[in-house]
Amino acid sequence: MFPVYIYSDSPSQSLVMQGVTGFLSDLGLSVEFRGDFLSCLSLGEEEMAEIESLLSRARVFNIETPVDFLETHLLSEPFEKELYDGFWIQRIFSRFFLRKRPGELAKSGFHAVITGRLLGTYGSRRYHARVVISGFPSFVSTSGLVEGPARPREYYFLKAEFIRSGKDLSELNEAFRGKFVDYEDERITKITGSYVLQPLLHHFSGKEFCENSGCVLFNSHWQKEVLDIQYSGFLCAECESEIRKVAKRR
């Protein structure tokens, strides 16, 4: 059976990994949770220091400027919403994986890291928060679920008002509670499971999204869509049969 390897990386407190792996197993996939990605590589002290330094260079300091990997910043320097350049994080993780487990890449398998880090990709003159980064390894970011898909239009309208009048934004968040995925939201587990299927399908067919707005592989842009569609965990017949085909591969 084709193996699906799931890892975590500073995960959200409300994420129940068993919920994610259970959802995938129910689709016939052979899933193994390997724990924290970097711990699983058993890095030595020097390698840990090396990776820390590389990860710090992948931080986004200005949302309108692509990360310059050769530039060094002080670790204490504040950066945008703790945002990282998703492709750099991916390169760093894959580099260490290849170094520590060179034999494993030749074997078939899909590797996805469920991360609490906020990952962005640069395009149209600024960084955009992403829920999914496909590739090796693939990432599903629980912080991306909060910051990526747009909140209701009224939220942004009121937010501007709140900022103008110096009011506390937590009041606004309270008023809109339940209308968007929040940090430590208990719905994160179910939604994350759905999102793992996107890079998985992409890995096999190049297809990342489904046109069916009732299917978890639909490309949601709004929080409301995420809460309706990805939270439902429903796959259309065509996508479900594709995922079950993946499960049967070797």
Ligand SMILES: [Zn+2]
């Ligand atoms: Zn579908």
